[in-house]
Amino acid sequence: MAHGTSPRPLRPSGLSIGDIATRTGLAVSAIRYYEEEGLVAPYRTASGQRRFTRADLRRLSFVRIAQSLGFPLSRIRAAMQSLPADRPPSKADWGRISREFRADLDARIAQLEALRDKLDGCIGCGCLSLDSCALYNERDKAAALGDGPRYLMGDRSEDI
Amino acid sequence: MAHGTSPRPLRPSGLSIGDIATRTGLAVSAIRYYEEEGLVAPYRTASGQRRFTRADLRRLSFVRIAQSLGFPLSRIRAAMQSLPADRPPSKADWGRISREFRADLDARIAQLEALRDKLDGCIGCGCLSLDSCALYNERDKAAALGDGPRYLMGDRSEDI
DNA sequence: GTAATTCCTCAAGTGAACTTTAGGTCAAGC
DNA sequence: GCTTGACCTAAAGTTCACTTGAGGAATTAC
Structure with a gap:
């Protein structure tokens, strides 16, 4: 110090x-x-x-x-860009951003729960090798988590 | 092909x-x-x-x-090392690993939910600047998520 | 039999989120 | 007034999970 x-x-x-x-x-x-x-x-x-x-x-x-909630810096920067530049951000400013992140977080938790349940039904029963397995085919669906390991958030709207 | x-x-x-x-x-x-x-x-x-x-x-x-569930390769490798080398893994072998991951996933979801709720109470109310804020001090607690941004899993038992 | 694929290895590049190192400047304590 | 520690910049290194590229061998398709 x-x-x-x-x-x-x-x-x-x-x-x-x-x-x-x-x-x-x-x-x-x-x-x-x-x-x-x-x-x-x-x-x-x-x-x-x-x-x-x-x-x-x-x-x-x-x-x-x-x-610590798993948001990438790019997402955090984007959210904070809506904070006022001319005056110190108010409680309401932070509250707005907080609600935004809260919604994202809820979605991510829901996705994780859905996949977890499929994990139960799918790997648990040994059907991992079947082409009809829901988890196995997860990649084909729009609702899948981001398809790259680097993007756990699923909130990246760019290409790839 | x-x-x-x-x-x-x-x-x-x-x-x-x-x-x-x-x-x-x-x-x-x-x-x-x-x-x-x-x-x-x-x-x-x-x-x-x-x-x-x-x-x-x-x-x-x-x-x-x-x-896609967010597990790092190191964790996946560790789990799969318990699969038999001499015979093809059975349904029971995969089931055991599946239960292991399911437990991790549950823990992660629970942690995320807990942090989400703190986000509500803490950032939402504008107390972010106070030293008594629960999220603010999250890093001091044993239950915190992994303290590096690269380790979202919180399951890494090595140093750091 | 040849052209087009697919496969091989090895090395280097990528992006996120930093840390480390090198070489220096500045301020605080005694 | 000098040493110690905190600060500065710029560049290179680190980890994870890959991809890309170069250069070459094998297989398949016609």
């Missing part, structure tokens, strides 16, 4: 990257990476050091939480 | 990698990769071409299904 034994109150000069790291549990290198990726935009001191506001702290906490 | 317009019956010589690819929906390159990773072990013809048995087809189908 840079500014003493406990992180100083945010005012007047904002938090350093080290302070933010300990507060959010993110690595310093991860925070720099998130800035590169446009997930957060700290201002700089005269000498070029990053300084973070309370709103930045919230953004980064949200990134961490959404990540 | 190598052996005619429709894939020939498995006997006497097994299926080629191309046949397996069309049957499982996997790419040829993916199947080669899975062999490298020890997930399947086809035999070879005199000239070095891969030939797959019915048991191999089942293994690869299982890999595809488990992948």
